[in-house]
Amino acid sequence: MWKAKVVVTYKPGILDPEAKTIHHALVSLGYTDFKNVETGKYFQLTFKEKMTRDQAETVAREACDKLLSNPVIQKYTYEMTEVSE
Amino acid sequence: MKFGVVVFPGSNCDHDAYHVLKKVLDANVDYIWHKDRSLRMFDVIVLPGGFSYGDYLRAGALARFSPILQEIIQFAEHGGFLIGICNGFQILVEAGLLPGALIANDHMRFRCQDVFLKVKTTSNRFCGLYRPGQVLKMPIAHYSGNYFADESTLKELQDKDRIVFQYCNSIGEVSEESNPNGSLMNIAGIVNPNKNVLGMMPHPERAAEKILGSDDGLQIFKSFLGKN
Numbered sequence: 001m002w003k004a005k006v007v008v009t010y011k012p013g014i015l016d017p018e019a020k021t022i023h024h025a026l027v028s029l030g031y032t033d034f035k036n037v038e039t040g041k042y043f044q045l046t047f048k049e050k051m052t053r054d055q056a057e058t059v060a061r062e063a064c065d066k067l068l069s070n071p072v073i074q075k076y077t078y079e080m081t082e083v084s085e
Numbered sequence: 086m087k088f089g090v091v092v093f094p095g096s097n098c099d100h101d102a103y104h105v106l107k108k109v110l111d112a113n114v115d116y117i118w119h120k121d122r123s124l125r126m127f128d129v130i131v132l133p134g135g136f137s138y139g140d141y142l143r144a145g146a147l148a149r150f151s152p153i154l155q156e157i158i159q160f161a162e163h164g165g166f167l168i169g170i171c172n173g174f175q176i177l178v179e180a181g182l183l184p185g186a187l188i189a190n191d192h193m194r195f196r197c198q199d200v201f202l203k204v205k206t207t208s209n210r211f212c213g214l215y216r217p218g219q220v221l222k223m224p225i226a227h228y229s230g231n232y233f234a235d236e237s238t239l240k241e242l243q244d245k246d247r248i249v250f251q252y253c254n255s256i257g258e259v260s261e262e263s264n265p266n267g268s269l270m271n272i273a274g275i276v277n278p279n280k281n282v283l284g285m286m287p288h289p290e291r292a293a294e295k296i297l298g299s300d301d302g303l304q305i306f307k308s309f310l311g312k313n
Contacts, residue, residue: 072186
């Protein structure tokens with residue numbers, strides 16, 4: 001069975017106010033080593049049926065393009081892994 | 086003129102919009118249920134404010150795929166008038182009926198307050214009863230109202246006279262201080278290329294009776310009724 005692990009983040013240049021606030025909080029706790037902080041959303045899509053990696057990847061990508069990310073402001077990466085039933 | 090007000094699970098300004106149309110303006114209005122798959126005859130459809138589908142994933146992202154939205158997209162493509170208010174505006178950008186995106190307010194706070202809006206253009210049906218440059222007072226109530234679009238989109242919005250409302254101060258100055266959420270160019274409302282779809286973050290339906298502090302928003306609905 002395939003599982004797609006998807007991470008959706010903001011495109012460069014898009015304001016991420018949540019990340020900014022977290023960055024400030026980290027600095028105020030003494031963690032001054034970070035140049036940049038970004039936030040994102042993580043999804044795990046586990047497939048029901050057996051299919052080829054290509055088939056699973058196509059479906060996962062379609063789900064990301066259509067719903068999981070908003071292409072105007074976000075980008076995504078994914079990783080396909082094989083899991084036992 | 087027949088108005089429709091869409092009801093999603095989580096809508097909370099649907100009754101306000103219905104009240105203004107029915108009781109204040111004595112217009113012909115019906116609710117439209119989000120699971121409906123066919124639209125009866127409507128001239129103007131309102132996508133109301135609220136938190137459709139709990140704002141899960143992104144505000145407006147799930148409502149965009151509800152059964153009725155597919156009908157409404159067709160309706161708008163055939164020239165029907167559509168007004169998206171607050172969450173309705175978020176749904177319209179997610180559906181691609183309006184360009185850009187509405188991201189979290191730059192200060193990360195929910196803002197519920199009166200704001201001033203400048204009517205930037207009256208070259209659309211919604212603003213027929215306003216004067217260009219007129220200053221309106223209406224409330225906002227949102228967390229994700231920070232309008233973003235890339236440079237070419239912003240340029241097109243400007244060139245084609247599609248920026249309808251901008252946040253300003255009480256004397257109509259559009260400034261950083263009068264921007265409540267970080268929106269680019271203080272954008273509070275825009276229309277599509279055919280100017281039959283309006284999206285706006287402020288709530289005209291909550292500013293439609295003097296006793297509630299302002300009736301500046303009433304004209305948007307009234308503009309379709311052909312009476313002053």
